[in-house]
Amino acid sequence: MLACVDSAALMGIDAYIVNVEVDVSSSFPSFTIVGLPDAAVQESKERVIAATRNSALEFPRRRIVINLAPADTKKEGPSFDLPIALGILIASETISQPMLKRFVAIGELSLDGSVKPVNGVLPIALDAKANGKEAIIVPKENAREAAVVRGIHVFPVDCLTQTIELLKECGPEPFQGSPLDEALENPEYRIDFSDVKAQEAAKRALEVAAAGGHNIIMIGPPGSGKSMLARRLPTILPPLNLDEALETTKIVSVAGQMPANTALITSRPFRSPHHTVSNAGLIGGGTIPRPGEVSLSHNGVLFLDELPEFSRDVLEVMRQPLEDGVVTISRAAMSLTFPARFMLVAAMNPCPCGFATDPTRNCNCMPQQVRRYLMKISGPLLDRIDIHIEVPHLRQDQLMSEQTGEASLPIRDRVRRAREVQQRRFEGLPIYCNAHMQSKQLKTFCPIDEPVKDLLKGAIHQLNLSARAYDRILKLSRTIADLAGLEQILPNHVAEAVQYRSLDRKLWG
Ligand SMILES: Nc1ncnc2c1ncn2[C@@H]1O[C@H](COP(=O)(O)OP(=O)(O)O)[C@@H](O)[C@H]1O
Ligand SMILES: [Mg+2]
Numbered sequence: 001m002l003a004c005v006d007s008a009a010l011m012g013i014d015a016y017i018v019n020v021e022v023d024v025s026s027s028f029p030s031f032t033i034v035g036l037p038d039a040a041v042q043e044s045k046e047r048v049i050a051a052t053r054n055s056a057l058e059f060p061r062r063r064i065v066i067n068l069a070p071a072d073t074k075k076e077g078p079s080f081d082l083p084i085a086l087g088i089l090i091a092s093e094t095i096s097q098p099m100l101k102r103f104v105a106i107g108e109l110s111l112d113g114s115v116k117p118v119n120g121v122l123p124i125a126l127d128a129k130a131n132g133k134e135a136i137i138v139p140k141e142n143a144r145e146a147a148v149v150r151g152i153h154v155f156p157v158d159c160l161t162q163t164i165e166l167l168k169e170c171g172p173e174p175f176q177g178s179p180l181d182e183a184l185e186n187p188e189y190r191i192d193f194s195d196v197k198a199q200e201a202a203k204r205a206l207e208v209a210a211a212g213g214h215n216i217i218m219i220g221p222p223g224s225g226k227s228m229l230a231r232r233l234p235t236i237l238p239p240l241n242l243d244e245a246l247e248t249t250k251i252v253s254v255a256g257q258m259p260a261n262t263a264l265i266t267s268r269p270f271r272s273p274h275h276t277v278s279n280a281g282l283i284g285g286g287t288i289p290r291p292g293e294v295s296l297s298h299n300g301v302l303f304l305d306e307l308p309e310f311s312r313d314v315l316e317v318m319r320q321p322l323e324d325g326v327v328t329i330s331r332a333a334m335s336l337t338f339p340a341r342f343m344l345v346a347a348m349n350p351c352p353c354g355f356a357t358d359p360t361r362n363c364n365c366m367p368q369q370v371r372r373y374l375m376k377i378s379g380p381l382l383d384r385i386d387i388h389i390e391v392p393h394l395r396q397d398q399l400m401s402e403q404t405g406e407a408s409l410p411i412r413d414r415v416r417r418a419r420e421v422q423q424r425r426f427e428g429l430p431i432y433c434n435a436h437m438q439s440k441q442l443k444t445f446c447p448i449d450e451p452v453k454d455l456l457k458g459a460i461h462q463l464n465l466s467a468r469a470y471d472r473i474l475k476l477s478r479t480i481a482d483l484a485g486l487e488q489i490l491p492n493h494v495a496e497a498v499q500y501r502s503l504d505r506k507l508w509g
Helices: 044-053 081-091 121-130 140-146 160-168 181-185 200-212 226-231 242-254 279-283 312-317 319-324 367-375 379-383 396-400 408-425 439-445 450-463 467-483 491-499 502-508
Strands: 002-011 014-025 030-034 063-069 103-105 135-139 153-157 216-219 301-304 326-330 335-339 343-348 387-390
Touching: 002 081, 002 121, 014 081, 014 121, 030 044, 044 081, 063 081, 081 103, 081 160, 121 135, 121 140, 121 242, 135 140, 140 153, 153 160, 200 216, 200 226, 200 343, 200 387, 200 408, 200 467, 216 226, 226 301, 226 343, 242 335, 279 312, 312 319, 319 326, 319 379, 408 467, 439 467, 450 467, 450 491, 467 491
Parallel strands: 002 103, 030 063, 103 135, 135 153, 216 343, 216 387, 301 343
Antiparallel strands: 002 014, 014 063, 326 335
């Protein structure tokens, strides 16, 4: 007899329905899976046989053919175990036709018949709903994640026997997820800007960066607090909206990195790959490509600590995502595009020993050494970083002081207001924040009057900055004016923006 159970597979961060067709016929016993299964799907046979027998069910000693349709896409992973087992039991009439109709089932089986969690449940649930399915059967650990999608019943299961009971019953209670809006509105962070003492200039620069979505590099001696500051940047970014949260969750889910019992990623990601990261680790890879760090930090922060230590090659491949907000991974079989719009935060020492800019310590690096160290960062990459700041070493008394800094929440509110202004400004354009403006848009959105233009030109000349720096300073001035709630860019906005560029002249000039 023939049976068909719907399941789903992943393509990039999206899912598509896979029909698990099962034919059980009475000839010599055999078990075949076709439809481009990978090794893990092939091994499904052994898990399904053992799980069925250990659930006190009879496994048919007949000829079994499974087709995973559409047959022309590669299928991977163990998530077809459950639908395959159900299909065989239905086709062999070991269990009766399900009462539950139009459902999608996913889950890995253990040899003892228990159902284990799988990756990518959110995109699968979204796709099942889009395809008009009524219900989705998922491993119980994945239930909260699936229940984020409204308008489809979620049935969590923990073993094969329970799944069969579920199919027999008419109208069991579906799983109820928890409301999301509140979690999105008040993301939880265990760290806060108030933990950082002094460093007012650096904090202000991070606020400007957050407000306009500008990439930023911090330069300072070891222990000056660069990592500490970077980690706190997500806490002052505006809360994720539902679309952003869904997209971020899809990426994390497909990468198999969802924290246990988490429904939706509600806080902005912070990723900090080690400088030994490979190209594939950074931009994504694998035979069936998986998202890399640039995508895992989508809608959040990618922190590259000790920037000059990263291989040039790795920094080169970051150029596409920095430019386009997406990353394309080409494989013989397919080419996939993942979202990758992140804020780049980089940190580095001013020289190999780290103390060139520290007035309290002696730097013993040779000038050529310092040069070679700084030249490791390519011009094109540096060009994409709008803000350069120096983070000085704090004095002992500043570190010991009882005085706490401003908390993340009020800063986040200011950033949020500035972002709202930008949203209105760029309505209908594929731009979300000032940092993404193209040169030709600067004229429209950053008008400055003659005295301000003169000031800017004077600064460029005096500081020997490039023409590109002119555009960057204009963009930054726009953000600083937005933070001040002003439509007009004033001289003091430009003056502050110029400060955020003085370091490249000092170090690279
Ligand atoms: N401004 C600061 N306020 C409070 N603690 C600080 C500050 N700056 C540095 N520290 C302390 O010094 C440690 C080292 O800072 P870190 O961020 O790792 O420095 P860096 O990344 O620049 O080498 C931090 O974990 C923190 O305990
Ligand atoms: Mg550090």
